[in-house]
Amino acid sequence: MAGSHACKLAERPLSARTSESALMVAAEKYGHICEGRGRNRGREEDANAECRFRTNSPGYFYKPGDAAIGGVVSLIRAVITEPLFREPPERRCGTFNIVFKNYQHALSFMFAIRDINEDSKLLPNVTLGFHLYDNQFDSMITYKDILDVLFTQQSTLPNYQCNMKKQVLSVLGGLTVEDSIQMSTILSIYQVPQLAYSAYQIRMSGKANLPSFYQMAPKEITLHTGIVQLLLHFQWTWIGLIVSDDNNGESFVKMLTPKLAQSDICVAFLERSLAMNHRYLLDDRGTYSKIYFLLRTTDANVIVVSGDAHSLETLAMVLNANEFHIKAQIGKVWIIPPQWDFTNTFNQDSFSTQTLHGALSFSVHTYSVPTFRDFLQTLRPDKSLMQFFSVFWQTAFYCRLPNENYQYCTYCEICRGDEKLGRLPTSRFEMDMTGESYNIYNAVYAVAHTLHAIQLSRQRRTLDRDKFVNLNVHPWQFHSILKSVHFNNGVGHEVLFENGELSSGYDIINWVTFPNQSVLKSQVGEISSNQEFFIHADKIVWNSKFKKILPSSRCVKPCQLGHSKTVKEGKPVCCYDCSQCPGDMISDQMVFFAVVTVLVIQTFLKNWNTPVVKANNRNITCILLSSILLCYFSSLLFFGKPGKVSCLLRQTAFSIIFSVAISSVLAKTIIVILAFLATEPGNKMRKWLGQKVANSIVLSCSLIQVCICLAWLLTTPPFPDVDMLSQVGNIILKCNEGSLSMFYSVLGYMGFLAIVSFTVAFLARKLPDTFNEAKFITFSMLVFCSV
Template identity: 55%
Template sequence: MGRQPAEAGEEVRRRKAEAGEQGGRYLSCKQQEAAPTSLRAALKNYQHALSLTLAIHEINKNPKLLPNITLGFDIRDNLFDSIFTYEAILDVLFKQQQTTSQNSLLFVPNYKCGRGNDVISVIGGHTTEYTMQMTIILSLYRIPQLTYNAHEAMFSDKRTFSSSYILAPRETLQHVGIVLLLLHFRWTWIGLVVADDDDGESFLRNLTPLLAQNSICVALLRKIQVQKEIGYVHDSEDIQILQSELLLIKSNVIVVNGNFKSVFSLLYVLDQFEFFLEISIGKVWITTTKWDFTTAVSTGGFCAKMFHGALSFSVHTNVVPGFKEFIQNVNYDEPLMHFLCWFWYFAFNCVPLCLMHVAEPHKQKCTGEEKMESLASSQFEMNMNDESYSIYNAVYAIAHALHSSHLSSERRPVARRHIKHTDIQPWQLNYFLENIRFNNGAGHEVIFANGELQTEYDIINWVTFPNRSFLRVQVGTMSPHQEFTIREDAVVWNSRFKQVPNSTCVESCHLGHSRIIQEGQPVCCYDCRPCSNDMISNQTDAVHCAKCPEDQYPNENQDQCIPKEISFLTYQEPLGILLVSLAISLALMTGLVMQTFLKNWETPIVKANNRNLTCILLTSILLCYFSSLLFIGKPGKVTCLLRQATFGTIFSIAVSCVLAKTILVILAFMATKPGNRMRKWLGQNLASSIVLCCSLIQVSICTAWLSTSPPFPDVDLHSQKGLIILECNEGSATMFYCVLGYMGFLALISFTVAFLARKLPDTFNEAKFITFSMLVFCSVWVSFIPGYLSTKGKNIVVVEVFAILASNTGLLACIFLPKCYIMLLRADLNSGKFLGHNRSNKNIV
């Protein structure tokens, strides 16, 4: 990534020769020109140096930022080697002393000689491994180190790494983003491929718990051995296992963590499938910020087709408007751009002037007319990528920290203002870098908080083309506050998929079903069962069915809650109209009977049936018919209070009248015996006393009921599916059955007495008719109890109203219709001679 000395070129050729002698296999892409050896620095990474250079030029031209100060830079390349990393750092910090007999460099720490400019900060660390190697040395001197690698938990220890600054969001945010991405597309059966190193272990340690918490299962977990020599892979048992696993795995989604070097074996296997065995794996690859697959395409010779439709996370990048113009006008012959010599050499396959002393004689010379925009995007991108943008921001962060340090020194007392700008030590910048906020050269705001860059991750969709070019399409973001967004319609999938890929262990449970975990299987492998009658599931793969709110109920498919209908017996519905019409008709019939009795008020049959009791009984029957109307219509507070108590009291009066008539019949015939003293009990006082006493008992029961636990309007949400039943809650069921029980008690006494007196001789004897009326009454109410208990909703009201009308009609028909028949059709029988031999009885019954 920088200026390469002749020794470095010799090292490249030496390692290439050694690898060839070891029998390694060089990978190539069919139908494409073979890429250069992977030991050459990736061409696309030269953009890092250009972005740094652009930032330096912009800062030096800015009169408001670091006036009268010129920033310089020194670019080093570690050639993917730890030894070169350490040597580069030592060479930057300390003066080279001598060259040993073995032509190796010797460094003396803490010794500087002939160094005009000191290093104030270091930007680098393409991988975690290299970052740590740099940190080991730089942290001793507290020299600010800005790394564009993903955030690692180890760098959070500010005591040890007080001068390390990460130009990326926390890596844990990326883990959460991966999980949210999987959940968004309902991918619960995935594969994991990671490098078998500390970075891979850290990735698994942080991601695996998140996957388990969200019921995402790992169908394949493969740790790949890091290749020592990139580009040369030996077939091994691990490679064979990986090949078979990729063929057999049913998951369509595989998450990959690692850089180009650490997952090179995966590329090798995919290359074998795609281009040698002609087997299309066709997976959705999800990669982290550590690995950009375009490096594999540009450096390893692989085709981009394998990763068409892949999704990756990258640090948020804004467009830098002047970057394209800058790289279009760059000249590799400028001393400042000497590091571009090797780029020109590999990218354009020609020898630039600056490398004439090390190039092969037969190699074609560069013309100087080569243009970077003519290169494929896999070799070089004209737009600044995420790593280059981080480096661009790192330069501005150092410049603004240095600027703030100068301003701070100028505000000090006059006695200390003689300190020169160059006297500022690197460790002094840490105070300003810890929390800094500025706008970079493109006008974008950059914020550091506690040494960490406050930015988001972009979700990139990779679209590849046959000519090894590609297109980055931003389809989503993951904010620092864990706000996940994605434009699903903008995602381009692998050509194997016609729509959004499915990646589950089993077929998803449909709406209206929930999951059942299979014993001994991962949570992602489950069975489906329908929801119970009162529950729904409105999403696929529901963990549990949910109950609807009380005012709603499940639809037929049990995937949606529907508002319940309000139900009560109304006057407008057919059944309500029928009952109202029947009650009014019977009430009119009762009125006709009363009119008939009034017209025949002085006739013997009316006199013989105790006219006062008859009037009270007919009035009670009439009121009972009207009381049934209280049960129809929307239940209210007044109607609920009145309906049972009113009917119970009125009907008790009616039954009391029947009981009084029955007793009087018996007493009347007993009084006809000579010497019997029962005659003195006959008369209106006895009848009134019976009616009054029996009625007062019922009134007392109703009063106690209404005083202690009165009926009230209530809502029944559960009796009938889909209905909210408006009803009257009886308050106290005990008092309700006491009212009914007392009426039944009176009716039973009346029935018993009338049954015993049914054979008493007399033309107008009512005992037989009372017996039939009480039999009808008891039959109706005995049938009412099971009907009342078994019906639900408004049908309960229908049963009650029907019982009232039926029992009331039984009294009216059995007691009064025979008499009306005589009065209206057989007037000849309505005479005194039919009263029997004892005429004295005519007015006492």
């Protein structure tokens, strides 16, 4: 953004400084003719001057066509200082700021219409035109532009019209939420579709009153989920919030704060950034100083920002202040909203590479449009183009265009004509489509495909199916199709609307700044429309403060093993003390039995077909090992805060799994005895040595335990409970077993199975050494019964 100085008439906006004689010359040059209908000659001349001014103003660009699309962008911001009464009152000296990167919005609008007109399959025999306005970040000018685009055949003076044939089908625009509401308030009355291209959200209650409003940005909940997932991924639980001081910022806080609390993420501070009043250049120094102090003193390393370039100007002033860079020298991880390109708000002469270096931002999911770069490279200071871009072109390249009403500087060299946008630093102008420009590109295609669908439906009703029928189309006919339009844009990327909202996600962008004012933006992650999150942490370049260390943002360090969190009175839950746990409440020792069991299972599987494994009843052995492994994992149900599901599964899951293990041991023992008896000549036990007997033993013994557990859960199931009597001053969260008799029935059945297995194994203890497995079973069951 660059500043320029100009003196102008107090009664006219910035674009009206052109003299009437110059406007007359410009009108003849651009070929627009005005028709007067009044009887008074002086009144007719005023109307002609007004009409010529509107069609040739630097704030308006018109291209004729069979049907037209309106566009409202924000490019130049006027700053009028307070009058000092040192000069005649009819003139005021003021300044204006040029937001260079926003000119890409206008260019992507023109580029999309050019591509559609060159496409022989989309809208054949129909030429799209446009009416492009610069609202100069001013609400009054926004209203004027919308009235002008709606009543295109009338002058702002009564009874006069310009001879420009237009039929506006929809309007694109609304850089800020305030702009969108202003536009939609009028457009909804006339049922003209408005497609907002910036990434903000209007509350559902507001959308109900704006039936013609369509959002080109993804759903707001997708952004909130992405922010929380990003914080959780890097374990950032202590953050600062800076939001715009308006309804949108307040809504952001109300929507995001509960999600943060649910994820145990605390807000170190919440501050609101004010927008400057550019009509009188008012600035709240108190807010400026407060943000400055917070950023210098906070121990939160992560700052989440919400707002647009206009509403975050106080924050931008703090970050752009020389004393902030010199004294603070702080490094933070900035999480930036989609609608704030911070390089647009910085003074190019004092642009810092330290403060926001390594920032992360959410940008509307964008695909590459290679032909757009070619389009930008071929732009030249053409007369018709410079009607709208002369201010931008002269200021960006520090040159002056001949025969132009606005000149950046008197002593600059004349523009040579070989200036190229690609030579500008990326902090001033980007050659790749930004998220907002991509939204505009898709919005134009959405209108074109909607018109194409309407024409196709009418074509089917006629006899001539080879070409479109030239029938009148009204804006209100677009709504039924536009709410769910589904198409591929000019580069083949799919675009889908669902109930008037774009079905898309956000890209996570890493900003890397360089001393030469260039900026590199690389995609490092994504949050999809169905809220699937992923990020490549190894690709992120962090602020130089962190060097090669992963940034950490916590109020305190995590508690070590054997310690618990103790809440500090009057402090957020993230700022806790660590106190040592009682000896009977936690263990800091590792358990490796599950690993040993897995290794044994792997050994059996590796030697599955060997004689030793086959002789050891390999199927029952695998069931036994698997059930033992699950028994170890079932202990995880006893960790953490008791819940409804965990209380139901704690005892029942363990008892069923362990019953399977004991049943497997019993089956193996019985098979060993039967195998020994079957070796005697003439013994009839040989027919019981099949696998079906072992499976039947395991299944029947386990089903009995399942039935007991089901009876327990259906009658008096366990539930979460609290114990306030066992320890003075502490409340213990636990699971109430519901029925002690059912609990002991479950334990008793496991003991019964163990006793039976022990008895059978004890009787087989004197078998020959070849069958010494029974001895180990006897020992293990004896230990189990002792436990």
